[in-house]
Amino acid sequence: MINFRYHVVSLTAVFLALAIGLVVGTAALNGPVADSLRENVNLLRKDNQQMRQSVNNLQKELDSEEDFAAEIAQVVLPGKLTGKRVLVLSLPSGRQHTDGVVKMLDLAGADVTARVELQEKFINPDNNSNLMELAVTAARPTAPASGLPGNGHGVETSSALLASVLLDRAAGAAPVSEPDRRSVLGAYSSAGYLTTDDRVTKSAEAVVLVSGQPYVDKDSVKKDESVVKVAEQFDRTGSIVVGGNGSAGGNVVAVVRGDPVLAQAISTVDNANTVQGQLVTTLALVQQLTEKKAGHYGVGDSAAAILPKLPQ
Template identity: 75%
Template sequence: MINFRYHVVSLTAVFLALAIGLVVGTAALNGPVADSLNETVNGLRKDNQQMRQSVNSMQRELELEEEYAAQMAEVFLPGRLADKRVLVLRMPTGQDHTEGVLKMLETAGAKVTGRVDVQDKFINPDNNTNLMELAVTAARPTAPASALPGNGNGVETSSALLASVLLDRPQGTPAVTEADRRAVLTAYSNAGYVTAEKQISGPAEAVVVVSGQPYIDKDSAKKDESVVKVAEQFDRTGAIVVAGNGSTGGNLVSVVRGDPVLAQTISTVDNANSAQGQLVTVLALVQQLTEKKAGQYGVGDNAADLLPRLLQ
């Protein structure tokens, strides 16, 4: 019969075996196994330090490149756009680098006629009918609704109306009055579709559309399409540059580059979120205004070159 003493002896044997195992195991680990583990840990630690140093070095290099581009702009840009009237049209996805683009334009001597921020509400497909109705009610004698597209696309129709009061008219077309320009902008501003950062000083001969990454929500395809519609309607003077961020996924830059018609008249820069790209944006606009030539620049897909090769 198994009694209490038997259980005590059995448990004692078990604990003794565990103790011996721990001692033997510790002794083994203190030998070659422990040395191997220590070498592995030390190697990983060194690799981690090297990678951290590499990342810090690349970050510093990037910062220096940005600083270099900014300093080059101060030397190379002044006077390039002297007295040229430029409108900055900021799309909802371009808010992070709009100020940088504006600074470069000012460095080049451009006369910025104004900055108009297109709001998400303007791009939202749910507002198509409201935009159609607003285009009719906001139209004025020198910016009549009869001159607008009649295909039922609210973004396209409203963009056409805004372009007609913000940009130069085609030769031989009566100019819009200042009162009508203010009335149209006020109508869209009061409805929450656009925001004008300051009073528009007059029509522009060129426009920089500041855009960014493609949309990623459930309405992304329709919203990306609407951004393209806006750019198409502002492509009236022959001087339009898209200051973008990236060139894939259906954003404005990628669509323009993939369209043989749009690429003939609209210039794109795919890294305008950097000082280098903002500098190139101005150079692309100079090329548009002086050579009547569009180009696709940057570091992304389908870029023809890093920057324009301007004629002297």
Template identity: 65%
Template sequence: MINFRYHVVSLTAVFLALAIGLVVGTAALNGPVADSLSDTVNALRKDNQQLRETVNSLREEVNREEDFVAEAAPILLADKLAGRRVLVICLPSGRDHVEGVVSALDLAGATVTGRVDVQDKFVNPDNSVELLELASSAARPTVPTTGLPGNSDGVETSSALLASALLDRAEQPAVAPADRVAVLDAYGDAGYVTVEQTVTGPAEAVVVVSGQPYVDRDAAKKDNAVVTMVVQFDRGSETVVAGTGSSDGNLVSAVRGDPALNQSISTVDNGNTTAGQTITALALAEQFTLGQAGHFGLGAGATSLMPKRPE
């Protein structure tokens, strides 16, 4: 009959065997296997150090190139936009680099007539009806609803009204300054736009500063609404989009992929860099001098890094 003492002896033997196995295994690992693992760890440590040094070198190289462009920009841009009146429209995704775009326009001699930041609320599909109503209530004697798109798209209608208030108009009477302010105040008070730089008069060109596309559940509708807005401003002015990248849904990508829009709207896909901001001003100058749109940068659909000098 198996008693308690038998179980104790059996368990003791099992644990003793395990202890002996651990001692023997550890002794074995302390030999060639341990040496091999140590060599592998040391090699990986050296590889990581080399990669870290490479990354730091590349980062320093990029910074140096940006410094070079910043120093060369005044020479490249001198008087390229002298006497031109430019409105800057900034989307929420372009806030981080809009100041650089404005600085490049200033270096080129442009008169920035104002900067208007469009809020996410403007392209939210839930607000289409409210935007239609706002377009009617915001209209003024010299900024009437006459000629606005006659459909149910609030973004399109409101964008057309804002464009009428902010851009040159070939045939209609000039916009009264008080009416222009009233229209902007109406949209500002409702939370659709923010005037970051006072609008001083009508513009003959627009630079739209954008970034990455929306990623929420209504992303496709919001991205399409952004394109709709830009189209309305392009109808009355020279237009350049200074964006970031050219991925699907991106404003830059949408313009480049549209056979009609890519003929009238210039795009820059690295507008978040000093180089791209400089190229944005040059792209606008090209539209004025050659009367054609161009697509510049590093992403898909770019035809060159920067505009070519006129022959």
């Protein structure tokens, strides 16, 4: 049987071994190992400083490019859209850079007929049935429901109705009356599907759809599909440029560029979240209205060029 003295001796041996290990380890660390660790720390510190400096330099370059774009816009934009009536339609994902887009349109002399902001509720697939019903109840004599898509997609049907009161009608078609336009917009605004300013007094001949990154939640596929439906319906009625942020994933810029039919009709800009992209968005609209031509611009891999060729 193991007695108490054996336990004492065993524990003493264990603690003695630990003490010897600490002494030996400390001595080793004070030698080449410590020097090596110290050198590695210094190298990492230098790398970190260099990376921080690189980030600062890149930010300065970006700021300079943005300043340059703002300055060059003062030269190339004035008069380019004089007399052109333009609707600005923004999605929740593009709200932060809508003001910049409007600023460039104003600089080009565009008559911004309205700023309409679609709310998240409009894109939410849970509201599909409600949007279908609202499109029917909100319709008016000069904006009837008879010509709206009837395939059961609420965003598509409601977008078609909104496009019919916000954009010009086809040649020969009767225009929407002002009371009917106000009534349709009021119905969607009261239900929380959109907000708009007070200057919607006439229709537009073109629309800039301001969007952003693709959705990433559990309903992302359906929401991204709904955004594309909005673009498609407004494209059926007038010229359209999508000013977006990025060209990957399921966002509307990526989908349009990947669709051979939509790509021929809808212009896209993948960096409208920057001053440069907001300038290019306006130039793309000039191209749409003067040349009747769609183009795809920005810095993404799927862009055809940074900006359209300016007319001589």
